[in-house]
Amino acid sequence: MAYKTWFQDETNNIKGAFVRQQNYFTTPFGSGADELPVEAGRYRLIWSAACPWATRQLIVRSLLGLEDAFSVGTVDPIRPKKEYSDWAFTLDKDGVDPVLKVRYLSDLYRNADPEYKGRFTVPALADIKTAKVVNNDYFNLSYYWETVWRDFHKSGAPDLFPQRLRQDIIELNDIIFHEVNNGVYKAGFARGQGAYEDAYAKVFKRLDWLDGRLSQSRYLFGDALTDSDIRLWVTLVRFDAAYYNVFRVNRNRLVDFPHLWAYARDLYQIPAFGENTFFDHIKAHYHVCCDAGNTFGIIPKGPDVSVWNTPHGREKPVNR
Ligand SMILES: N[C@@H](CCC(=O)N[C@@H](CS)C(=O)NCC(=O)O)C(=O)O
Structure with a gap:
């Protein structure tokens, strides 16, 4: 089931207005050939506890009891000093995410697309086997947890997106x-x-x-x-x-x-x-x-x- 991305970049003509980038990895979850399989244990969500869009995913995960459905990796709230903006796994032992075995969020984006030209943003969901970002659709991600991931909800989980x-x-x-x-x-x-x-x-x-x-x-x-x-x-x-x-x-x-x-x-x-x-x-x-x-x-x-x-x-x- 694909959720339309309701968010559109604002092209208002106010001088100096901030324009947020469009998302890039937006493949929906589902059972179709072109969709991401809904499979427990397959994905790892990279988040920063500083980031509102990423934290939303963690709150929904806890409310619905999806902790065993996908794991999470936490980046350092202070960004690394690099020539481009990135996020680093410096909170982990040796500065490496223990599951995906990478030092930087950008590694996961580049594994998915060596030509990736966007910013390296959280939340980003990676496939654990390939260590590639498969979805960074920050606006719609929680709708997927609430709907197509329903089979993995804990019993008595709230319906956060009632029909x-x-x-x-x-x-x-x-x-x-x-x-x-x-x-x-x-x-x-x-x-x-x-x-x-x-x-x-x-x-x-x-x-x-x-x-x-x-x-x-x-x-x-x-x-x-x-x-x-x-x-x-x-x-x-x-x-x-x-x-x-x-x-x-x-x-x-x-x-x-x-x-x-x-x-x-x-x-x-x-x-x-x-x-x-x-x-x-x-x-x-x-x-x-x-x-x-x-x-x-x-x-x-x-x-x-x-x-x-x-x-x-x-x-x-x-x-x-
Ligand atoms: N993916 C969205 C929203 C997610 C987002 O902005 N995340 C922030 C943290 S709150 C981020 O990772 N920023 C990194 C950057 O802009 O370089 C976007 O690109 O605008």
Whole structure:
């Protein structure tokens, strides 16, 4: 089953606007001859705990119990010093991924296509036998885990992409992508005042709207978690620790939104979210690798992340 890639590069003509690259390895999963086989133990997902798109895959994997279906390899949040941008397995013994036996993410991309000209991005799913990237479709990957990988879900796994809500989820995900997930990047990587201010305004307008929506229900679609909650959350959890400063989205912090902040804590306190959150990786990556002005590579001490464990009070509707 092929999911259309809803994301389209934005070719708006705002001077200095940040444009995200198109994905390259987008073969869908399925049983067709041209599809990637849905086979447990065949793939390894390369992620950075700093990256929102990659972390989403880990949260979905934990919620659905897909830990035995595919393994994960973690790259260092601080990128290697090379002539091109890459990610390295320096957290592993001898700097080599123990399963794929490579030092750099670029090795997996080049094994798949020696002529590859795109950026070496996470998440990237590699076939373990060939050590080649087979899918880096960061926007659609979680839909596959939620649907065609269903036979491998743990019993009692939540339905994160229920049939009756699919169209609504897809529409909201599109908004969340453009105005929140990628919205903060558009502010942070703008190369002109106008582009920055436009992105900043869109981010906060949408966060205000989401704060209002979450005053009405525990999750974005009522009382059950969906794919959309995970998409929104990966940006919220990085907001005060990274985006507020590094990307200059500083009208206010996440902790200043009454409903969004309680909602964010509610999700953090679910093990699949909290256990896949590494604030040290988030802070190191954004402050050192995404802040060109941070000449000396200083990683801020704050903010105090113990507040994420404080009661959220969202169990009962009466508290909203
Ligand atoms: N694959 C997507 C999204 C994934 C993505 O941007 N991942 C980031 C980490 S959050 C990355 O790996 N960036 C590496 C680079 O841009 O060189 C893209 O190319 O825009």
